[in-house]
Amino acid sequence: MTANHRIQTPILEVENLAISYETRKGDVLAVRDVSFEVHRGETQGIVGESGCGKSTIAFGIVNFLGRNGKIVGGSIFFQGQELRGRSEEELRRLRGDQIAMVYQDPMQALNPSLRIGDQLSEGLIVHRHLSKEAAYEKCIDMLKRVYMPDPEAVMLRYPHQLSGGQQQRVVIAMALLNNPALLIMDEPTTALDVTVEAAVLDLIDELRREFDTAIMYITHNLGVIARVSDRVGVMYAGEMVEQAPVEEVFLNSMHPYTQGLMRCVPKLGLSKESSYLCPIRGRVPSPAELPPGCIFEPRCDYARPRCRQTHPELRQAAPGHFIRCLFAEEIAAQEWQPPEDLIPDLMALAARKAEAAEPILHLQNVRTYYEQESRSVASLIGLGKKRYVKAVDDVSIEVPKGCTLGVVGESGCGKSTLAKTIVGLEPLTGGEVEFLGFDISVPVKKRDIRLIKELQMVFQNPDSTMNPSFSVGHQIGRPLRRFKTVPRNQVRDEVIHLLGAVKLSAVYYDRLPRQLSGGEKQRVGIARAFAARPDLVLCDEPVSSLDVSVQAAVLNLLLEIQQEYGTTMLFIAHDLSVVRFFSDYIAVMYLGKMCEIGPAEAIYAPPYHPYTEALLSAVPIPDPRAEQKRIRLSGTVPSALDPPSGCRFHTRCPRKIGEICETEVPPWQDAGNGHRIFCHIPLEELRQMEAVVTIEEESNAG
């Protein structure tokens, strides 16, 4: 920075902050001894798993802790002035004028009963005494700044009439209207699609530079952190365990926890044959039962007796690089070895090979339409033209036995509908589905029970798919009894065996779902799906709601079980790194249609379908060196009620070649080895595309 004559005082300085919550078991220290600074025009990322106290810090800064939370130690300086001990009124003014917040769910930040224009301008009219017209004009300007299409019309709409990405833009615009010095963002893109997320992240970066705003960015996503932050603080169980510039954290992380996190995320482009994920064992300790020494000691691979006794202080290990570990230098110098109890599992995973096998599932021109109700008189008497939402339209795929087919696409592309159609939860409108040589185009009620047994599903949200009043053992045992997989008197043993397979001990048999963590619930969900020993398991976003370390464990588990039982899987996810890692074949869906299908490695290298290219360029990559081509799709996925003619992607395609895209359905182009692209652009031209992601490997990079 050239402007070194500027004010050096950080916008926000947090010093030894401690926050506790009052609970029935007494006060619980949720955040302890956290210190960091955010300077003007700089983004401080805070990353950690859920329950690490990230959001608590954010709430503490603006004193939104709720009735049972209070700051019990340390200080918070905003623009050099202490915030602790200020009156409610002063804090409220500060929040209105100088600090703004953006939260995860834009729908909760917007009042559903007010028009966007009224919500945006309210602050200006009340705080700044602007006239309504002037305030409206300012709001429209700000909406333009956040690249909202058609801002004048948006001002008149209600929140529910906007898409998720647009809503988040409105919230960001609202936050910036008062030109805050500090912007606190708590998981602002977690609920958005990758393509939208990429656009929002670009926007945040641009606004930070233009308005010189200090940003505190909280997320659990390492890829997002790598993209937006200047400095990163890693939180673990209420303490900051490492803090350094973003490159340092990602390339030379010194704390074992940070290193562990890095090993949990699949790198884009790596597959299960060439690499493996190493979950961190154990789980985050609850703030009420912390270990006496280093809080990470029970899960640390390098733990020594001294770690158990001495609580390490945050110290500077290299210029600007702070860590909370006694032996960080020694650890950083060592080559990491997987812990011994993991080696056999990992070896087995590495040894697995997907052999070309007979297709087990065969979809031919599958269509699933939802009928749209129409209000016209003609349709009331049955004469009107029926309109359909074409959720899945003309999809043909094959899945070989024992392999995994990954399905990716933005939300609303029909991924889940496809899974539901196969499993029989949605009636088929047209086409054929053949499974194990049987026709399964009938709804699940009419299917033979043996067929149902062979087709099971793992759902995204384990909370809503488990009966809260039945014990874990009962729920896993249900398919065993129903499908008579084992004799009745052996059900209990089998359930315990299954629990073992998902790395849960027998004590979980009698637990209720509410006594389990998210990762454990998902394991139970997996155990339940595999209980019937199915031939095909459909996983609909099984790891999306899980923390990275848990995600790694669950993915490893799925791989292991798949290998043991030789199960075929259909794996739906929106995280392209995970899909690449997990799948043998990948299908990219857009608006109910396939645009590209082929072996996993072929999808991630040219030739690409233009849509795949855009998706890949949007994936946040947990490596600050990664260079991605910037392709941002404009607009949102068009309505499936009235899909665009010709190629469905033509309305957003950055590589549209002309009228042919609008009028003719693109042909299948075979790029060899089962890799097919549905695009008008000739294959030769597609082959000449550059790779979207390049990572500059330095010679000393480990």
Place this chain on the structure above:
Amino acid sequence: MLVKDYMTRHPLMAEPTMSIVEAQRYMGENNIRHLPIVGKGKRLLGLATRQTLLVRPATLGSLNVWEITRFLSNLTVGDVMVKATDVITTSKDATIEQAARIMVENKIGCLPVLEEGIVVGIITEIDLLAQLMEMMATRVPGVRVTVRMPNVKGELAKLVGAISAQGWGILACGGAPAPKEPGKWDAVVKIRYVPREEIVVALERIESQEIVDVREI
């Protein structure tokens, strides 16, 4: 080169209720010389500078020791600040030379930048000096030449022409009427990657112009 690009956004500000002692500490600790005083919605109420915070000895003359202490501890920045009506301000879209002119003509050291009465930034003499420094590319090594020329149309073009004829680039360039020599004009150019002697030879060839200063920086 507009004020909005060179001002300090989100300046440190205070409320009028802040005590003078506190304000002095605040300004000292954060090394700032100007403190905009704002009310609700960052609306400018006044400006405190280090001078305004100094209490005139005359006002204290009639007070005894105990009264002085009480007087000082009750004094707030709101009491001593320059009131908003008297504060000279500028807008985001003013040019920096306009800002400089206002500051020079009023002999003041800073201008709060307002937008509808709301403080959006502050621009100080240091910001302008920093910009002067950047304009002359002070931090980049090169040869700095001052050429004196008649204040006539086409003279600067000759100088630029002579430099570009050699295939060199101009790193920085500035000019002003020559001090104490009416009818003459001084141009300063900074050239990189070329030895000083070559530059002198090339520029001496221009008739009607003379090199008054050459130095390597």
